[in-house]
Amino acid sequence: MKNNFLFSITALVSLYMVLLMSCEKVKVEKMSINDSYWAKTETISVNPSLDTDLKVDIAIIGGGYTGLSSAYHLAKKNPEMKIVVFEAKTTGAGASGRHGGMVLPSLLDEYTDEETLKWTYDLSVNNMKFIDSLSKALNINCDLVLNGYCETIFREEDVSEYEDYVKEANAADIPLEFWDKARTKQELGTDLYYGAMYDPNGGSVHAMKLIKLMKTAAENQGVIIYENSPVVSFEEGKIINLTVESNETEYLIEANSIVVATNAYTSKLGIFKNQIMPVHTQTAVTEVLTAEQLEAIKWESRMPFYDSRIMLFHLVLTPDNRIVIGGGNVDTYWNNGLEYKGNLSRVADMMLQELIIMFPELKGIKFEHIWNGILGTTYDEVETIGVMGENKNIFYGLAYNGHGVNQSIMFGDVIAHLHAGEYHGWEDSELYGYELSKIPVEPFKYVGTNIFFKYWKWKDRH
Numbered sequence: 001m002k003n004n005f006l007f008s009i010t011a012l013v014s015l016y017m018v019l020l021m022s023c024e025k026v027k028v029e030k031m032s033i034n035d036s037y038w039a040k041t042e043t044i045s046v047n048p049s050l051d052t053d054l055k056v057d058i059a060i061i062g063g064g065y066t067g068l069s070s071a072y073h074l075a076k077k078n079p080e081m082k083i084v085v086f087e088a089k090t091t092g093a094g095a096s097g098r099h100g101g102m103v104l105p106s107l108l109d110e111y112t113d114e115e116t117l118k119w120t121y122d123l124s125v126n127n128m129k130f131i132d133s134l135s136k137a138l139n140i141n142c143d144l145v146l147n148g149y150c151e152t153i154f155r156e157e158d159v160s161e162y163e164d165y166v167k168e169a170n171a172a173d174i175p176l177e178f179w180d181k182a183r184t185k186q187e188l189g190t191d192l193y194y195g196a197m198y199d200p201n202g203g204s205v206h207a208m209k210l211i212k213l214m215k216t217a218a219e220n221q222g223v224i225i226y227e228n229s230p231v232v233s234f235e236e237g238k239i240i241n242l243t244v245e246s247n248e249t250e251y252l253i254e255a256n257s258i259v260v261a262t263n264a265y266t267s268k269l270g271i272f273k274n275q276i277m278p279v280h281t282q283t284a285v286t287e288v289l290t291a292e293q294l295e296a297i298k299w300e301s302r303m304p305f306y307d308s309r310i311m312l313f314h315l316v317l318t319p320d321n322r323i324v325i326g327g328g329n330v331d332t333y334w335n336n337g338l339e340y341k342g343n344l345s346r347v348a349d350m351m352l353q354e355l356i357i358m359f360p361e362l363k364g365i366k367f368e369h370i371w372n373g374i375l376g377t378t379y380d381e382v383e384t385i386g387v388m389g390e391n392k393n394i395f396y397g398l399a400y401n402g403h404g405v406n407q408s409i410m411f412g413d414v415i416a417h418l419h420a421g422e423y424h425g426w427e428d429s430e431l432y433g434y435e436l437s438k439i440p441v442e443p444f445k446y447v448g449t450n451i452f453f454k455y456w457k458w459k460d461r462h
């Protein structure tokens, strides 16, 4: 009797594990359309979906910044190759079209020595200049403002740690500055913080205008982008077979190489299943500030900033004087769920309260819109890039943990170099081919992350 019971439990657990580990077909209906403020204020025409089987040199899965930038750089290096992008919804449907608008350089201090820190920082700064010059060359304005950014210090006891970090960065020739409370207030207007780490490199951008830039750049190089054309599965091999579903029909694609540019959605393709976790987080935008409100808040530098809380808040002042604010809340769902099940109006109330704490002069201001987006996160809080598969023909750039606007576009260039067997420089970073730590399987992941999130929220308030 006891043995029978144990046998049944073991069989059920094994079946459950097999079901969890099996490669399910990507379920597009779980992926929401992009209803961000950025999508509402920049309309990009939608390309036709796939309607035929294809043989291609390179198939790119995902039409966010990683996918579009990889497409652009790969096509530029290989004009003779047939390169296609498959996007499940529309370009920018993922984090690239929904983010908080901050453009950030790489500061990989924990993972690297002084020399490499400077080298990777400079590569990422050069990438911002690349975006700027591409925008000018194609005459597509993406509201890119490179006026620097700040990381503001929420707790007094953390001030000395930031001062030390700035000294370390300066020793590596990275031009950070430590600002005390008074200087922080002078530049950002808010009195909430005990100081800030200022970086002259960084800034802000309109998410969907940047998508338009990268999409146009890729198409100008001859790349074909299919929208509403999800890759529902792929099989590894010297020739990789992909199945793309559009208009309820399955098409077969044969590709010599693929680029996986699906960030938070990657686990649904059956890879990085317990390494990359989708985390839902929300962003809101205010109505346009009046001239009086703008003067009252004294955000003189107009510089974007994020703070040092675990569930940090990030803020951008747009060129038309709205505040884009995000953070303070995250949600994860069972088995890497992609469907948002939270309460946006409750999150909006929490964010508005926080905005008024930062800028009491804005009391009475309203949000015009709030939306959800999904971050690709990892246990080590770092991104990963490299090439995998027995035939070394599966390239990937993934999981930017909430700071990927600039990085993902740079990774497109790194992927093009890797594909060509050329040296880029990023290979010297500890994060090249970084073996991501494993995240526990369900139910431990769901239970564990939700306990941590609740604890972090509590800690951020105390």
Ligand SMILES: Cc1cc2nc3c(=O)[nH]c(=O)nc-3n(C[C@H](O)[C@H](O)[C@H](O)COP(=O)(O)OP(=O)(O)OC[C@H]3O[C@@H](n4cnc5c(N)ncnc54)[C@H](O)[C@@H]3O)c2cc1C
Pocket (backbone or CB within 6 Å): 026, 031, 061, 062, 063, 064, 065, 066, 067, 086, 087, 088, 089, 090, 091, 092, 093, 094, 095, 096, 097, 098, 099, 100, 101, 102, 103, 104, 229, 230, 231, 232, 261, 262, 263, 264, 265, 266, 269, 281, 282, 283, 314, 326, 372, 373, 374, 375, 397, 398, 399, 400, 401, 402, 403, 404, 405, 406, 408
């Ligand atoms: C709310 C929020 C705020 C953020 N704020 C900032 C910020 O201020 N600054 C910053 O630097 N970073 C920020 N980030 C992170 C940044 O947006 C991302 O790191 C970056 O956009 C990742 O780009 P990506 O192309 O790799 O992924 P994504 O933009 O997510 O693109 C992946 C694409 O793949 C598509 N896809 C998925 N599965 C399939 C499939 N099977 N077949 C075909 N297509 C598929 C998706 O529809 C999507 O379009 C934020 C993210 C979020 C969610």
